[in-house]
Amino acid sequence: xxxxxxxxxxNSANDDNMNRHDPGEMxxxxxxxxxxxxxxxxxxxxxxxxxxxxxxxxxxxxPSIGAYVIRVSAPYLTKSAEEPSSSxxxxxxxxxxxxxxxxxxxxxxxxxxxxxxxxxxHIYLKKGPRVIHEGPCSSGSYVVLKADGNREWxxxxxxxxxxxxxxxxxxVWYMPDWAxxxxxxxxxxxxSPQRYNSKALGKYALSIGSxxxxxxxxxxxxxxxxxxxxxxxLANEELNLVYRHLRYGAKVYIY
Amino acid sequence: xxxxxxxKNIYNQATxxxxxxxxxxxxxxxxxxxxxxxxxxxxxxxxxxEDHSFLDSTSKPDKVSHSPVNLDPQTSTESRQQYNDLxxxxxxxxxxxxxxxxxxxxxxIDLVDSLILLxxxxxxxxxxxxxxxxxNWSLKYFxxxxxxxxxxxxxxxxxxxxxSITKVPVKVIxxxxxxxxxxxxxxxxxxxxxxxxxxxxxxxxxxxxxIQQGDTLDSPDHPEKGIYYSDxxxxxxxxxxxxxxxxxxxxxxxxxNVVLSREDARAIYRALPNDARLALRM
Numbered sequence: 001x002x003x004x005x006x007x008x009x010x011n012s013a014n015d016d017n018m019n020r021h022d023p024g025e026m027x028x029x030x031x032x033x034x035x036x037x038x039x040x041x042x043x044x045x046x047x048x049x050x051x052x053x054x055x056x057x058x059x060x061x062x063p064s065i066g067a068y069v070i071r072v073s074a075p076y077l078t079k080s081a082e083e084p085s086s087s088x089x090x091x092x093x094x095x096x097x098x099x100x101x102x103x104x105x106x107x108x109x110x111x112x113x114x115x116x117x118x119x120x121x122h123i124y125l126k127k128g129p130r131v132i133h134e135g136p137c138s139s140g141s142y143v144v145l146k147a148d149g150n151r152e153w154x155x156x157x158x159x160x161x162x163x164x165x166x167x168x169x170x171x172v173w174y175m176p177d178w179a180x181x182x183x184x185x186x187x188x189x190x191x192s193p194q195r196y197n198s199k200a201l202g203k204y205a206l207s208i209g210s211x212x213x214x215x216x217x218x219x220x221x222x223x224x225x226x227x228x229x230x231x232x233x234l235a236n237e238e239l240n241l242v243y244r245h246l247r248y249g250a251k252v253y254i255y
Numbered sequence: 256x257x258x259x260x261x262x263k264n265i266y267n268q269a270t271x272x273x274x275x276x277x278x279x280x281x282x283x284x285x286x287x288x289x290x291x292x293x294x295x296x297x298x299x300x301x302x303x304x305e306d307h308s309f310l311d312s313t314s315k316p317d318k319v320s321h322s323p324v325n326l327d328p329q330t331s332t333e334s335r336q337q338y339n340d341l342x343x344x345x346x347x348x349x350x351x352x353x354x355x356x357x358x359x360x361x362x363x364i365d366l367v368d369s370l371i372l373l374x375x376x377x378x379x380x381x382x383x384x385x386x387x388x389x390x391n392w393s394l395k396y397f398x399x400x401x402x403x404x405x406x407x408x409x410x411x412x413x414x415x416x417x418x419s420i421t422k423v424p425v426k427v428i429x430x431x432x433x434x435x436x437x438x439x440x441x442x443x444x445x446x447x448x449x450x451x452x453x454x455x456x457x458x459x460x461x462x463x464x465x466i467q468q469g470d471t472l473d474s475p476d477h478p479e480k481g482i483y484y485s486d487x488x489x490x491x492x493x494x495x496x497x498x499x500x501x502x503x504x505x506x507x508x509x510x511x512n513v514v515l516s517r518e519d520a521r522a523i524y525r526a527l528p529n530d531a532r533l534a535l536r537m
Binding site: 063066094101 | 275278279280282283284285286287289290291293294295297298299334337338341342344345348349351352355358359360373375376377378379380381392395396398399400401423424425426427428429430431432433434435436437440518521522525526528
């Protein structure tokens with residue numbers, strides 16, 4: 001039978017089997033050996049990649065596996081506990097937690113209070129955990145007004161806990177210098193009648209200290225925008241409710 | 256003669272197949288075994304080496320706090336888990352009571368109920384629903400560590416913060432010369448839209464809290480996000496990025512990533528004072 005693998009036969013001339021078999025059969029065996037070696041390499045590669053893929057999945061879940069290993073091994077590997085866990089201990093802990101929750105609840109004012117969100121310009125009039133009313137407001141614009149003579153003002157609303165210190169009906173605003181400078185007007189003398197404005201603050205005003213007021217406005221279209229000089233402006237509906245519900249000493253929280 | 260050789264050949268082939276089979280499994284199992292050993296041995300090593308660098312002077316002393324893991328191996332896992340959860344909840348409420356005495360705005364993070372609360376003097380100012388959150392590897396491990404309650408024991412204190420939005424959106428305006436100029440100024444005062452909100456709050460005891468807005472997370476309408484990331488790479492955020500890349504396991508930085516609504520994320524960042532305190536439950 002004529003060989004179709006002359007090179008292989010040539011290479012395996014020293015093989016023992018050569019003396020016993022015809023070259024064709026030998027060539028066949030060698031061909032199988034080489035094919036086998038090639039396929040073995042392929043198998044090893046696929047095994048390696050399968051292994052790597054599986055290892056990847058193990059690493060992907062490593063946080064959960066590791067946490068579980070720690071949970072299981074910690075009782076054996078670390079020092080003994082002072083307080084053993086039992087249903088009794090757990091009940092005691094539950095009671096303690098309830099007690100802490102009750103103590104925490106006592107911090108919420110019993111009388112109506114106001115929460116002002118300057119980030120979204122929104123107010124919440126609340127009593128305990130219940131919301132009595134919510135609506136828009138306007139807070140400080142964060143404008144820094146610079147004028148001649150190195151004079152400057154920043155129009156921001158302070159954050160924190162405040163108390164109602166004064167309640168006014170038909171308030172009159174004594175306009176400070178910046179109110180004129182901001183409008184490009186000439187600043188009048190301190191005792192000038194131009195300084196007094198009886199309409200700008202609306203029907204009511206509530207003072208929270210340091211010159212900051214919660215009051216009404218003539219410019220209702222700007223309610224909901226941060227455009228004030230630090231005070232809180234409310235629309236008529238909200239102003240009436242706030243004035244009616246908040247007593248002297250009632251809390252105002254601004255954030 | 257021919258038959259004998261064929262049998263020998265078959266035997267050789269069979270032996271070689273067996274060897275191949277064994278080698279196949281050896282090659283396949285080697286990386287799996289290595290991965291498994293790494294994943295299981297490293298946490299145990301970490302547990303044993305007793306590195307308590309995450310505890311500082313503000314941590315609660317050990318003898319005061321309960322151990323989060325009941326160390327009696329005989330007790331059922333379920334009972335132990337319940338005890339741990341209750342101990343953590345107790346510490347959380349103790350911390351909240353401490354924060355009530357503070358006059359500044361504080362943060363309470365309750366990962367069990369997926370809530371973030373802004374509080375002042377015990378009054379809840381804002382309740383934010385967490386859309387989703389994740390803990391990093393270190394924190395997942397650390398939650399099982401006996402020192403975990405000592406770490407949680409007292410409120411965390413804010414050390415540093417950075418964000419894609421400004422904390423105080425200041426606008427500088429020069430006094431107008433006349434009322435006509437003044438009327439034009441109003442347009443400058445009105446706020447513009449904030450960019451994509453992303454906040455990093457770094458507390459003491461290696462706790463990092465990352466907040467990201469969720470509602471437009473995948474929106475292509477926010478090119479600002481890309482700008483922010485290039486800022487990170489180029490600017491002062493490089494250090495943070497480098498440390499998070501270097502954060503190999505088990506790292507000592509305990510990070511919580513939280514996704515909130517845009518308004519909540521913005522409100523939290525702008526409301527928090529520079530030394531804000533935090534009560535954590537997880």
